[in-house]
Amino acid sequence: MTIRRLWITAVYLIFTILLIIPLIEIVRGSWADGWGGFTQALMRPQSLHALGMTGIIVIVVTLINTMFGVMLALYLVRAQWIGPRIKRLLNSLVDLPFAVSPVIGGLMIVLLLGPSTVIGALFEDAGFKVVYALPGMILATLFVTFPIMVREVLPVLQEIGAQQEEAASTLGAYSWYTFWKVTWPSIRWGVIYGVVLTVARSLGEFGAVLVVSGNIMNKTQTATTLVYQDVENFNVVAANGVALVLAVFSVGLLLLMEWAKKRKEVH
Amino acid sequence: MHIEVRNLNKSFGDFNAVQNVSFEIEKGHLIGLLGPSGGGKTSILRMLAGLESPTSGDILFHGKRVNDLPPQERGIGFVFQNYALFKHMTVFDNIAFGLKVKKQSKEQIRQRVTELVELTGLKGFEHRYVHQLSGGQRQRVAFARALAPEPQLLLLDEPFAAIDAKIRTELRTWLKEMIERVGITSIFVTHDQDEAIEVADEIMIIGKGKLEQKGTPWEIYKNPQTPFVASFIGESTVVEDLSVLKGFESAAADHPGTKALIRPEYIEIGRPGEIKLASATLDANVKDVHFRGSEWLVELLVGNVKLITYRSLEKEVLRPGDFVNVLVHRAYLFNDNDSWIAENSLKTDPMPVHI
Numbered sequence: 141m142t143i144r145r146l147w148i149t150a151v152y153l154i155f156t157i158l159l160i161i162p163l164i165e166i167v168r169g170s171w172a173d174g175w176g177g178f179t180q181a182l183m184r185p186q187s188l189h190a191l192g193m194t195g196i197i198v199i200v201v202t203l204i205n206t207m208f209g210v211m212l213a214l215y216l217v218r219a220q221w222i223g224p225r226i227k228r229l230l231n232s233l234v235d236l237p238f239a240v241s242p243v244i245g246g247l248m249i250v251l252l253l254g255p256s257t258v259i260g261a262l263f264e265d266a267g268f269k270v271v272y273a274l275p276g277m278i279l280a281t282l283f284v285t286f287p288i289m290v291r292e293v294l295p296v297l298q299e300i301g302a303q304q305e306e307a308a309s310t311l312g313a314y315s316w317y318t319f320w321k322v323t324w325p326s327i328r329w330g331v332i333y334g335v336v337l338t339v340a341r342s343l344g345e346f347g348a349v350l351v352v353s354g355n356i357m358n359k360t361q362t363a364t365t366l367v368y369q370d371v372e373n374f375n376v377v378a379a380n381g382v383a384l385v386l387a388v389f390s391v392g393l394l395l396l397m398e399w400a401k402k403r404k405e406v407h
Numbered sequence: 408m409h410i411e412v413r414n415l416n417k418s419f420g421d422f423n424a425v426q427n428v429s430f431e432i433e434k435g436h437l438i439g440l441l442g443p444s445g446g447g448k449t450s451i452l453r454m455l456a457g458l459e460s461p462t463s464g465d466i467l468f469h470g471k472r473v474n475d476l477p478p479q480e481r482g483i484g485f486v487f488q489n490y491a492l493f494k495h496m497t498v499f500d501n502i503a504f505g506l507k508v509k510k511q512s513k514e515q516i517r518q519r520v521t522e523l524v525e526l527t528g529l530k531g532f533e534h535r536y537v538h539q540l541s542g543g544q545r546q547r548v549a550f551a552r553a554l555a556p557e558p559q560l561l562l563l564d565e566p567f568a569a570i571d572a573k574i575r576t577e578l579r580t581w582l583k584e585m586i587e588r589v590g591i592t593s594i595f596v597t598h599d600q601d602e603a604i605e606v607a608d609e610i611m612i613i614g615k616g617k618l619e620q621k622g623t624p625w626e627i628y629k630n631p632q633t634p635f636v637a638s639f640i641g642e643s644t645v646v647e648d649l650s651v652l653k654g655f656e657s658a659a660a661d662h663p664g665t666k667a668l669i670r671p672e673y674i675e676i677g678r679p680g681e682i683k684l685a686s687a688t689l690d691a692n693v694k695d696v697h698f699r700g701s702e703w704l705v706e707l708l709v710g711n712v713k714l715i716t717y718r719s720l721e722k723e724v725l726r727p728g729d730f731v732n733v734l735v736h737r738a739y740l741f742n743d744n745d746s747w748i749a750e751n752s753l754k755t756d757p758m759p760v761h762i
Contacts, residue, residue, distance in 0.1 A: 303491035306458050309478045310485040311505035312556060321504075325495040 166387055169380030181381035189358050190366035191385065194343060196274070197362065201281045201342045206335055209289020210327070214319075216290070217297040218305075234290050237283050245283045246351030249276055272354040277362065280348035285341045292334035293327050300326045329403050336397045340390055408468055408482070408559035408592045409434050410455070415464035417450050417616075424450045426616040428464075432594070432609075437586050439607030440596045442639070447616040448596040452562050455594065456485050468560070484553030484591075486563040490545050492537045498524070498548050499533040505556035523551040526585070542570045543578055550582070554589065561586065563595035567602060579606050600640055604628075612636050630748070634668065634741045643668045644714055649740075651712050653689050654751035658740055667738040674716040675734040676705065678723070687753035688732035693725050707733060 170178050181187060212234070216227055237245060253260045253270040263270050270276045304326075308318040346364040353360035355369065363382055370379035410432040417425040425447045432438055440448040453459040455466060457478035466473050473481055493501050502523055506516045524530055527547040537545060546566060553561060566582065567575045583606050586593050597603050603610050604624040612619040612627065614635045620627055631637035638645070646652060646667040649659035659665055675682060682688050694706040694713065703718040705725060714733070718725065725731065737750045 301491075303487050303489065304493055306478075307485065307487060307491040307493075307552075308504065308508075309458070310456055310481075310483055311552070312479045312508040313504070314479055317508060322493055 163387060166380050166383050169376055170384045172377050172380070177377050178381050178384075181375075181378035182385065184378065186357050186361060186366060187378070187382055190361045190363045190382070193274070193277070193361065194363040197278055197281050197349075198339055198342045200278050201285060202335055202338050204278075204282060205285055205289050205338050206331065209286070209334060210293055210331060213290045213293035213297055214323075217294060218302060234287050236287075237285075238287050242280075242284050242345065242347035243351055246280045246348035249280055249283070249348075249352050253279075271352055272356070272360060274360070276352040277349050277360060280352040281342045281345050284345055284348050285338045288337045288341060289331070289334040292330045292337070296327045296330040297323075329400055332400045332403075333397065336393050336400060340393045340397075343386060343389055343393075409470070410560065410592065410594075411465075411467040411470070412451075412455075413465040413467070415451065415454065415466065416462045417447070417454060417459065418462050424616050425454070425461075428613075428616075428618045430611060430618060430621055432592060434592055435590055436592060437583065437606065437608045438594045439603035439610045440594060440613055441600060441603040441607075441610050442598065442613035442619075444598050446613050448598075448613045449564055450616075451613070452564055452594065452596050455560070456483050456562055457481050458485075482559045484556070484558035484561045486546075486549045486553050486561070486566055488565040488568055490549040490569075492545060492548055492552070494537050497534050497536055498529060498540070501537070501548055502551045502555050504552060509556060519555060523555055526588075527551045543574045546570060546578060550585065554591070559592065561591050561593040563593065565596055565598070567597070567599075575602075582606065604640075612639060614639065631739065632746070634739075634746055637668050637739045637741070637746070641670050641672075642715070643670045643739075645669075646712050646714075646738075648712065651689075651710050652735055652738065654687055654735065654753040655738055655740070655749060657752060658749050662740075662742055662745070665740050665742040667740050669714060669735060669738050671704075671716040673736050673738065674707075674714060675736065676707065676716055676718065676725075676731045677734075679730065679732055682732050682734050684734060684754060685732070687751055688734045691731050691733045693727055693729040693731060695727050696725055707731070709733060 170181070173180075182191075212230075215222060216231055216234075219227075222230075250271050251257070253263065253276065255261065255264055255269075255271060260270060268275070270279070300323075304322050305318050308322045313321065344364060345362075346368070349362055350365050350368070353362070353365065355361055355365045357366075357369070361369070363386055367379050367382050367386075370376075370382065412431075413429050415425055415428040416423070428447075428451060440451060442448050450459060454461050457473070457476060461474065468481065478485075493504065496504070499520055502520045503516050506519055511519075520533075524533055527550060529544065529547055529551065532540065532544065537548070540548065546569075550566075563582075567578060570578060579602060595606070607624065609622060610624050610627055611621045612635070620632045620636045622630075627636060628640055631640060637643065646669060649655050649665055649667055652659075652667060655667060676691070689709050691707040691709045691714070694708045696706070696718075697704040699717070702720055703725070705716050705718050707714045707716065714735075716733075734754075735751055736754065737748060740747055740749050
């Protein structure tokens with residue numbers, strides 16, 4: 141009994157030290173100069189720009205990732221024109237971004253599409269900057285978040301099997317109709333769960349974006365890289381202010397995720 | 408719908424699931440595809456539905472080749488083994504699915520669904536979800552859903568496999584009646600011979616991807632064309648050494664290597680003196696008796712050959728070790744080249760009394 145109690149205390153202690161105290165510190169830090177200091181930190185042009193960049197990246201990445209993730213999951217589970225060997229290969233490749241450090245992911249993009257490479261120079265000649273610009277940052281975040289949607293939807297598709305879809309086809313329904321009327325209701329909660337995770341991950345992505353963006357203020361700076369720069373500049377109040385905004389979003393997403401998880405279990 | 412299949416083949420990698428299957432089905436018939444599990448029955452059904460494409464061969468509906476038609480355009484209804492009902496829809500919406508796809512009017516859909524709900528005895532369940540239904544009800548919904556768009560061919564994959572034994576017999580009769588009433592050409596797959604014999608107008612026996620025989624249940628029972636069919640339909644034991652069986656020695660002598668397949672109902676047993684054709688009987692010992700609900704299953708030992716037969720409960724009860732006379736009325740004889748049914752030659756002996 142005493143050992144069990146000890147364990148429980150230890151868990152609470154770790155939980156407090158790792159999560160609660162830092163959160164309190166962020167809140168306290170951002171209010172160190174009162175309401176004025178907090179709003180001032182957020183109203184700086186670079187803060188507004190950085191939060192805007194983060195917003196754009198989150199929206200674009202989530203949209204692309206959701207579409208491609210669901211599509212790839214469908215192909216990996218259902219497509220008969222992909223051989224089982226290629227499927228297995230693709231299936232393991234999907235997890236690559238989880239295994240590779242985001243910084244390395246970002247570096248790969250710079251090495252492939254940077255201004256000094258062939259492809260990068262080609263894009264630049266066409267007036268389209270990839271690295272050290274928004275497209276590169278979106279690409280980097282896409283790379284990091286890519287497995288999330290596939291991994292959420294794939295097991296659900298495997299579990300429901302192809303029979304309901306086959307039944308729909310014998311009843312005269314073609315693939316688009318079948319997807320929306322038969323497949324979608326079954327995978328819906330998995331997709332929502334995946335969207336929440338993708339948003340959370342792209343909101344907080346730091347390493348890959350830092351490498352690709354070059355962290356240029358008012359140009360390629362996101363909320364997370366701004367926090368990093370503020371800390372470097374000993375502007376603790378501003379760093380805490382931006383961090384608080386990110387933390388509030390994350391907590392909100394977490395609650396949404398819990399709700400989605402419950403619904404997923406029901407259906 | 409009139410259906411014709413010519414030289415149908417299907418292989419998955421090196422495995423030949425279906426080999427050179429050809430058959431024809433008359434309009435309005437109810438056909439049972441019978442065979443052991445993994446024999447290719449379901450593959451044939453799925454190819455007819457268009458869910459699987461044949462490696463080679465032709466499928467013709469009404470004389471038109473439909474190989475390249477997708478399932479959506481074949482005008483078929485398919486009842487899946489596990490029903491594959493749409494879980495997030497009510498019974499009504501499940502049945503209405505095929506009609507909504509065809510963009511029928513709300514009123515038309517309501518009428519047709521109501522009609523089917525009444526036909527299948529699901530009245531009052533229209534607004535239930537699938538998980539609120541029993542196995543038998545689910546099957547009825549699957550049946551109604553498949554029939555709703557008025558298909559010309561109904562395909563059923565092991566329609567009774569997921570239902571418990573008692574309701575199964577009830578549903579069999581129900582399904583046969585329904586199909587007769589609707590008058591639709593139907594093919595169902597089963598591994599259960601009782602089911603096939605009871606429900607089907609005609610049976611096709613499928614073994615290892617090949618069509619072994621097609622015919623009415625009675626024809627197949629009476630005149631099995633291959634040893635596989637003979638052993639699959641009904642109960643039987645195979646006797647390797649024919650010389651033990653009195654009355655079949657000549658066949659054994661004429662065709663070396665011939666084996667016999669003997670059904671329980673081919674055998675008559677009795678205490679010494681009970682069987683009139685004493686000259687044709689074999690001596691046997693009762694090895695064991697088992698009570699089978701409405702009769703005794705008797706295991707016999709003739710020399711070292713084991714035979715089984717049934718005995719009425721009305722007759723004197725036999726005990727293991729009892730000595731009995733056995734008359735084998737007929738046997739299904741087969742060797743590598745040929746198979747035929749032989750009657751016991753001693754039964755027609757002109758002078759049995761003298762011996």
